[in-house]
Amino acid sequence: MKILLLGGSSFLGRAYASDALARGHEVTTFNRGRTTADLPGVETVRGDRDHADDLARLVEGRSWDAVVDTSAQQPAQAAASAALLRGRADHYTFVSSVHAFADWPAGTVTEDSPLHPCPADTPPGQPPGNPLKAGCERAVLDGFGAERSLILNSGLLIGPHENGGRLPWWLERMARGGRVLAPGDRRRTMQVIDVRDFAAFGLDLLTAGTTGRYVTTAPPGLLTFGQWLETCREVAGAADTELVWVDDAALLAEGPDQVEPWSELPLWAPDVPELTGVWLADTGRARAAGLRCRPFAETARDTWEWLRNRVSAEDTDAEGRKGRKEAAVRQGIEPAKEQRLLAAFG
Structure with a gap:
């Protein structure tokens, strides 16, 4: 098949490009070229x-x-591409998110859960927010038609x-060793997908x-x-690392060292009502359609x-552009704050 990837050079788009090339498909990528280089073999x-x-030149x-489409963040972007491509392609996959569902993360979501009320014709340039993915979905369906569209709500x-x-x-953090702040309940299950x-x-x-639509992530209960x-x-390989478990209430207590869930200790989702369903998305339809998830240890x-082998900031890519270090850490607690908390609770 001939496949167009809107994006296609980093993370999910890269994974699509790699797998599509391995299957023998012809792949075109459309992106600004500002992050990582495209894979060899793509147009x-x-x-x-x-x-x-x-877009017209594309x-x-x-x-x-x-x-x-792995890259649309604004409904106006999805609307423009769907309108332009509906006469140039037969099928449109839009990678959305569980964020598009109005009930997430407080409740369990399925393919039939209500979406945020974001219209397809939302003006461009909106500040980032969960409802925008719902607007993108509506724009794709309006422009390409439900009979030719696939929506994947990613976990x-x-x-x-x-x-x-x-x-x-x-x-x-584990590789640095020492005592590591481990937040919340170690038995709480997670949903993550390679x-x-x-x-x-x-x-x-x-x-x-x-x-149609598929909630696409690992099944509930697979990983704690x-x-x-x-x-x-x-x-x-952090044999000298010690995990120090601190319960949710202590980390959420008001004060200068209150910890921000999800970002300061990545993926920590405390047991609070507004996060009850964060790891409970129903993936039954996707699993029935063939979704398989490898063990977390392999990932x-x-x-x-x-x-350990990613490019450095001084490397250049195949196009002669200066490399950009991938996955620069944008999250995580400040070391001094972690040490204060460990001293207080550990």
Whole structure:
């Protein structure tokens, strides 16, 4: 098949490109070229999807069997690409998120859960927010038609080339050794999916011409937070690392060292009502359609291997551009704050 990736150079788009090339498909990527280099073997078209002239240049003399959109963040972006490509491709995959559901993360969500009320014609340039993904979905369905559209509501993606800094932060923190603040209940289960498993499932559905909606993440109960941290410690070879568990209430107590859930200690989701359903998305439809998830230990090992071999800021890519260090950690607690908390509670 001939597949167009809107994005295609970093993390999820890269995983789609790698798997599609391995299956023998012809792949075109459309991106600005500002992050990582595109994979060898793809046709690269440089451009900004917010610029009409760039989109027009993309479709000039080209058509595809299918489109995969991993990069739309604004409904106006999705509307413009869907309108332009509906006569140039037969199938449109839009990678959305569980964030699009109005009930998440407080409640369990399924494919039939209500979406945030964000319209398809929302003006461009909106500040980032969960409802925008719902507007993007509506824009794709309006522009391409439900009979030719596939919506994948992604859960939390992890794996090599991760650009969110969550699994990389924990691996690198474990590698530094010493006493590590371990938040909350070690028995609380999580839902995370390897980016390669997500892309493989998406391509399986695409090549079959599947339409509709799929909540796409690991099934509930497959992994606990304790297993997550212990695996990170083992994979990073941190034999001298000690996990110091501190309960949710102590970390959430008001004061100068109150800890911000999710970001200061990545993926820590305390047991509070507003996060009851954060790891309880119903993935039954996706599993029935063939979704398979590899063990977390394999993902952690592969991510650690990538972290140790990623390009430095001084390297150049195949196009001669200065390299950009991938997955620069953007999350994580300040070391001094972690030490104060360990002294207080450990």
